[in-house]
Amino acid sequence: MINKLAIIGTGLIGGSLAQALRKADYASEIIGYGRHPENLQRAVDLGILDIGAVSVSQAVADADMIVLSVPVAAMKELFIEIAKSVPTNAVLTDVGSIKQSIISDASAALGSQFENYVPGHPIAGAELSGAEASYAELFADHRVVLTPVEETSRTAVDKVSAMWVAAGAQVVEMDANSHDEVFAACSHAPHILAYALVDSLVRGDDHETIFSFAAGGFRDFTRIASSDPVMWRDICTGNRDAITRVLKQYRSDLDRIINLIAEGDAAELEEIFKRAKHARDTYMLNKLPSR
Amino acid sequence: MINKLAIIGTGLIGGSLAQALRKADYASEIIGYGRHPENLQRAVDLGILDIGAVSVSQAVADADMIVLSVPVAAMKELFIEIAKSVPTNAVLTDVGSIKQSIISDASAALGSQFENYVPGHPIAGAELSGAEASYAELFADHRVVLTPVEETSRTAVDKVSAMWVAAGAQVVEMDANSHDEVFAACSHAPHILAYALVDSLVRGDDHETIFSFAAGGFRDFTRIASSDPVMWRDICTGNRDAITRVLKQYRSDLDRIINLIAEGDAAELEEIFKRAKHARDTYMLNKLPSR
Numbered sequence: 170m171i172n173k174l175a176i177i178g179t180g181l182i183g184g185s186l187a188q189a190l191r192k193a194d195y196a197s198e199i200i201g202y203g204r205h206p207e208n209l210q211r212a213v214d215l216g217i218l219d220i221g222a223v224s225v226s227q228a229v230a231d232a233d234m235i236v237l238s239v240p241v242a243a244m245k246e247l248f249i250e251i252a253k254s255v256p257t258n259a260v261l262t263d264v265g266s267i268k269q270s271i272i273s274d275a276s277a278a279l280g281s282q283f284e285n286y287v288p289g290h291p292i293a294g295a296e297l298s299g300a301e302a303s304y305a306e307l308f309a310d311h312r313v314v315l316t317p318v319e320e321t322s323r324t325a326v327d328k329v330s331a332m333w334v335a336a337g338a339q340v341v342e343m344d345a346n347s348h349d350e351v352f353a354a355c356s357h358a359p360h361i362l363a364y365a366l367v368d369s370l371v372r373g374d375d376h377e378t379i380f381s382f383a384a385g386g387f388r389d390f391t392r393i394a395s396s397d398p399v400m401w402r403d404i405c406t407g408n409r410d411a412i413t414r415v416l417k418q419y420r421s422d423l424d425r426i427i428n429l430i431a432e433g434d435a436a437e438l439e440e441i442f443k444r445a446k447h448a449r450d451t452y453m454l455n456k457l458p459s460r
Numbered sequence: 461m462i463n464k465l466a467i468i469g470t471g472l473i474g475g476s477l478a479q480a481l482r483k484a485d486y487a488s489e490i491i492g493y494g495r496h497p498e499n500l501q502r503a504v505d506l507g508i509l510d511i512g513a514v515s516v517s518q519a520v521a522d523a524d525m526i527v528l529s530v531p532v533a534a535m536k537e538l539f540i541e542i543a544k545s546v547p548t549n550a551v552l553t554d555v556g557s558i559k560q561s562i563i564s565d566a567s568a569a570l571g572s573q574f575e576n577y578v579p580g581h582p583i584a585g586a587e588l589s590g591a592e593a594s595y596a597e598l599f600a601d602h603r604v605v606l607t608p609v610e611e612t613s614r615t616a617v618d619k620v621s622a623m624w625v626a627a628g629a630q631v632v633e634m635d636a637n638s639h640d641e642v643f644a645a646c647s648h649a650p651h652i653l654a655y656a657l658v659d660s661l662v663r664g665d666d667h668e669t670i671f672s673f674a675a676g677g678f679r680d681f682t683r684i685a686s687s688d689p690v691m692w693r694d695i696c697t698g699n700r701d702a703i704t705r706v707l708k709q710y711r712s713d714l715d716r717i718i719n720l721i722a723e724g725d726a727a728e729l730e731e732i733f734k735r736a737k738h739a740r741d742t743y744m745l746n747k748l749p750s751r
Contacts, residue, residue, distance in 0.1 A: 292675055312673070347669075354661055355674040359681045361717060362653060364736040369713040370645055371739040378638075380743035382603070383646040384583055386687075387744070389680040390650045394740040396677075398733035405721045405729050416718045420711060422660040426652060427707045430696045438696050442689030445655040448662040449685040452671035453678070 171196045175232035177225060177247060179203045179212045182264050182291065183238035184303030187217045189336035192305050202228035212300040226254035234332060237263040242403040244271050248278035255279075261286040262329045266352060268316045268345040270407040287329040288316045288345060290352075291338060298397070309337035316345040353411035358419060360401055361412070363394040462487045466523035468516060468538060470494045470503045473555050473582065474529035475594030478508045480627035483596050493519035503591040517545035525623060528554040533694035535562050539569035546570075552577040553620045557643060559607045559636040561698040578620040579607045579636060581643075582629060589688070600628035607636040644702035649710060651692055652703065654685040 174196035176183045180203075187199050201218040202225055203209040209221040222228035229235050229251055239247055244265055255261065261282075265271045268288045275286045291313045313333040317326050330340045343351070370376050405412060429437050465487035467474045471494075478490050492509040493516055494500040500512040513519035520526050520542055530538055535556055546552065552573075556562045559579045566577045582604045604624040608617050621631045634642070661667050696703060720728050 292673060314673075347666075351666065351670050351673055354664070354666075354670045355678050359657065359678050361721075362657065362714070363681060364733050365714050365717050366650065366653065366710060367736040367740050368732050369710045371735065373645070373709075375638075375642065375645075376739070379642050379645045380739070382583060382605075382642055383744065386684040387646050387650050389683045390654060391740050391744060392680045393677040394736045395745070396737070398730055398737050401733050402726050402730040406724050406726050409721050409724060413718060413722045416714070416721070418664075419657060419660045420714060420718065423653070423656050423707070423711060423714075426656050427704060427711065430652075430700050430707070431704045433697050433700060435693050435697050439689055439693040441659050442655050442692050444662065445658040445685045446687070446689050448667070448671070449658050449682050453674065453682060454686070 170194060171233040173198045173200065173232045173234075175222075175228045175235045176201045176218070177203075177228060177235065177237050177251075178239035178243075179209060179218065179300050180238065181298050181300075181302050181307070182293070183236065184212055184217050184300035185293075185305065185307035186236060186238065186264075186291075186336055187212075188303060188305035189308055190332065191217075193335040193337075195332065195335045196234070200228050200232070208300060215300060217300055217303065225250045229255055229259065231256060232259050234328065235259055235261045236332075237261065237265075240400055240403060241265045241267055241271060241407050242399075245274040245278070248275050252278045252280065252282065255282055257282070259285060260325045260328045262289045262315075262332075264289060264291055266290055266356070267404055267408040268314075268348045272316070272318060272345055284320050284322045285325045287321055287325050288318070289329060289333070290314045290316070290348065291333070306337065308333070311338055313338045313340050314348055315340060315342050316348050317342065318345065349408050349411045350414075353408055353415045357401075357404055357408060357412045358415045360393045360396060361405065361416065362419070363391050364398075364401070367391050367394045461485060462524040463489065464523045464525075465490045466513075466519045466526045467492045467509070468494075468519060468526065468528050468542075469530035469534075470500060470509065470591050471529065472589050472591075472593050472598070473584070474527065475503055475508050475591035476584075476596065476598035477527060477529065477555075477582075477627055478503075479594060479596035480599055481623065482508075484626040484628075486623065486626045487525070491519050491523070499591060506591060508591055508594065516541045520546055520550065522547060523550050525619065526550050526552045527623075528552065528556075531691055531694060532556045532558055532562060532698050533690075536565040536569070539566050543569045543571065543573065546573055548573070550576065551616045551619045553580045553606075553623075555580060555582055557581055557647070558695055558699040559605075559639045563607070563609060563636055575611050575613045576616045578612055578616050579609070580620060580624070581605045581607070581639065582624070597628070599624070602629055604629045604631050605639055606631060606633050607639050608633065609636065640699050640702045641705075644699055644706045648692075648695055648699060648703045649706045651684045651687060652696065652707065653710070654682050655689075655692070658682050658685045 179201040198219050200220045202222040212218045213221045272288050276283050293307050293311045333340050470492045489510050491511040493513040503509045504512045563579050567574050584598050584602045624631050
């Protein structure tokens with residue numbers, strides 16, 4: 170058990186982590202800080218936090234573990250703020266869904282304390298938001314990716330890993346570049362493709378009719394186009410190289426399929442669709458449904 | 461109540477229609493025919509059909525209503541076969557998810573009987589298949605699109621419409637060209653885009669890692685890539701012009717988004733994502749979830 174856990178940003182992820190770690194008796198005290206005083210107070214009222222701090226510096230003072238669970242675009246300012254008052258022995262980690270750009274932000278801000286920062290990314294759904302939506306089981310049997318760099322202290326990695334295990338998660342390590350490539354493919358690109366289809370259709374004259382006939386397949390395909398636009402804007406700018414690469418490959422593959430359709434090449438289309446179905450059935454049928 | 465209903469093709473759609481119409485006391489006798497004797501026998505054993513016919517000509521003899529519920533690519537041969545023995549007063553309809561090419565098949569095969577054929581498309585999920593998966597409520601509160609042409613008899617349209625209403629569906633009429641454009645956009649294109657993404661990823665070296673980290677968003681986005689490849693091959697070739705148009709527009713819109721990401725144009729990306737989220741929330745949140 171650690172003495173003091175500080176969680177900066179008490180939305181779905183931060184709030185759920187606080188609840189999971191309270192259940193696990195991970196810390197004697199859980200202190201939180203968030204930009205919106207009323208949200209923070211609600212997290213205290215709901216029993217998610219022991220204390221709501223009035224400032225970042227109050228939250229991180231004497232903390233053994235500091236978790237940054239704010240939007241990716243807010244990380245940079247937060248690292249600069251934290252650097253002013255972070256205790257020498259505190260371990261820091263974050264929950265951002267891109268890693269290389271956040272590592273750069275941390276490196277620039279933290280100075281000699283950078284070795285105590287462990288980049289992290291819990292793979293857990295985030296369609297709902299806010300402390301009210303949080304729950305202790307969010308991370309149970311979900312994976313958390315840690316992407317330590319050369320300077321990262323092994324002791325710090327072990328401590329962050331132990332925290333996530335206490336929250337019920339499975340911890341895997343990966344280098345940050347691979348992380349950003351993998352998630353550009355399995356998460357970032359699909360979100361952009363879904364946004365792109367809905368936007369492409371809604372700008373057409375006949376979109377009312379089209380949407381009125383859209384059924385279950387379209388509904389599921391476009392579910393992720395209901396995600397937070399600001400969050401995805403920031404992921405696009407934060408992971409632009411990897412995302413651009415995946416999308417350019419996709420566009421080139423789509424070009425080929427469009428040509429096959431225009432030429433009526435039934436045999437080749439069948440081969441592509443069969444290969445895709447086989448892969449999807451092989452890799453995805455055992456995945457948990459989305460909540 | 462009609463005397464004899466003939467259903468050619470007793471899979472999910474044909475089997476479910478038979479069950480819904482039996483419940484509604486729509487016909488004195490429901491006879492079915494399918495290519496696979498064992499499947500047909502199972503539909504009889506399950507009480508879905510009164511009689512399993514040994515041939516198309518036996519099924520359609522004396523029928524008042526004939527429903528063609530076979531894959532779109534099998535319609536052409538079936539119309540030719542039916543034309544040999546269709547009773548003069550029988551009404552025909554089909555359930556194919558593309559309409560213009562099936563209308564051409566019917567027109568070429570049916571001769572003077574073409575006026576008794578009403579092109580139809582029930583908008584009902586078809587991820588599972590076979591008579592075993594069929595159930596009487598498949599069409600309840602779902603829409604059925606009828607796309608009569610100039611030659612189509614109004615009496616025939618009314619009879620087909622009454623049949624679908626008896627099955628619990630809501631009937632709408634549309635011209636066949638509009639139908640094929642609308643469904644290219646809301647159904648055909650999303651299927652192809654999902655197949656394309658899975659195939660694009662699975663051909664990469666790191667696909668095992670990518671799929672292992674794929675979560676709920678990817679799972680829902682790619683669900684339709686688990687659909688029947690042969691059926692979608694045939695839809696692509698049967699509705700190639702409309703599908704190609706939608707996909708080319710999409711590719712051009714995607715190109716623009718890729719450029720915005722590469723240039724880091726956060727403001728414009730946010731605007732696109734916001735517009736898409738608004739449309740998706742507006743049009744899709746009240747839709748029934750897929751079964």
